[in-house]
Amino acid sequence: MPGAFCPPALAERSATLPAASGQALAVLAALLEARTGQQIVSHRSTRVDTVLLPLMRERHFDTLDQLVSAMLDGRDASLAGRVVDALVNGETSFFRDPHVFDHVLAIVAEVERTGRRPRIWSAGCSSGQEPLSIAMLFAERHQASGMAVPEIVATDVSEAALARARSGCFTQFEVQRGLPIRQMVHWFEGRPGNEWAVRPELLRHVSFRQMNLVSDPAPGGPFDLVLCRNVMLYLAPEPKRRAFQTISDAMRPSAGLILGAGETVIGQTDLFQLAPVGRGVYEKCVADDPLRRA
Structure with a gap:
């Protein structure tokens, strides 16, 4: 607006x-x-x-x-x-909460057993560290085994944050948060002025798009995994309901949803249920499949 x-x-x-x-x-x-x-x-x-x-x-x-x-x-x-x-503009860092990325690997492995290339949506991606961490995770796997990198879509309401994400440029402090020296040197190039830039071969794995989670349509779909961490925490009840519905409609039946550590679907929505993968991970209720509702 x-x-x-x-x-x-x-x-x-x-x-x-x-x-x-x-x-x-x-x-x-x-x-x-x-x-x-x-x-x-x-x-x-x-x-x-x-x-x-x-x-x-x-x-x-x-x-x-x-x-x-x-x-x-x-x-x-x-x-x-x-x-x-x-x-x-939210607090974020590379590989924030490392156990989350173990969940990502587990969910993606389940999807790959079906023979499909997984689709991942990072909703509320801020300046891009989360989706780039996911890209790093699977790009390294590709280099080791030849397995394909999942399709990764990242959205945020802030165009300024997305501009930073698309540029792939971060301060030395930002790249050192969560990244060991090996990954920092492998995936980033040093720039003048204490700045580091993501290598193009990694950046190309993520599609960044502007989106208001409360009022805009989802960026395609269906997705096998959605990460929406520390967004619902700040939404009023009605916007939160709409956001959960948008996410659910963009997911495959039984697809995974990862929220932030202080967030839950319990008492907030009946579109998701606890998943067996681990704490903080939910799955779409099959009964909410739009095709079934139609």
């Missing part, structure tokens, strides 16, 4: 926004939920000042109230999008 954002309840007082950080936070929360379905929950609100500080400095704003006032006056159509990008 390009252009300036002005929540209906706040539109009439946008020109005289009170100089109170609580009011500014309320506007930012409304913006984030309208654009992405995500909420600024209590433990996340303490990060708002920090993540928006670079943008405030760039635009010469001293307070969040000044930033919000400029966003609401509509003169800078790109500002609201920049704010959302800053707020949704």
Whole structure:
């Protein structure tokens, strides 16, 4: 949704926004939920000042109230999008939670026994470390055994995060998080300015696409495995319901879903059930197959 954002309840007082950080936070929360379905929950609100500080400095704003006032006056159509990008850029790293990738290997192996090339969707991929870790995992397997690399699709609501992911460029700190020196040297090339770039032969295994998980259609399908970690945690109940439905509709019957460590489907949706693979892994209920529902 390009252009300036002005929540209906706040539109009439946008020109005289009170100089109170609580009011500014309320506007930012409304913006984030309208654009992405995500909420600024209590433990996340303490990060708002920090993540928006670079943008405030760039635009010469001293307070969040000044930033919000400029966003609401509509003169800078790109500002609201920049704010959302800053707020949704999530914490990520290469091979974050190593046991997750053991689950990925197990699920892919099951699919490959059917003779099909597995399809994997990394939903909420941020700057791309998760899908690139998956690509690394199977590219190394390909080099050792000749087995095909699964098809990997990665999506995020933030175009800024996707631009970074598509570029494949990371700081030395980012590539050192989760990567041993062997993999770092094998899959990355050093660049001037303490930057490292993913080798093209690895980057080509991932297709990056912009997508709002709450309101946009899924990026193709059907998928055999979906990773959607630490996204549902921030969604309000109704957006979360829609996101689960979108994911389910894009999956094969009994396909796997991996959520974040603090997330669950229990009490949230009946579209998935616990999978035998391991903790934090779920599978699509066969009864929710769209073809069966039709």
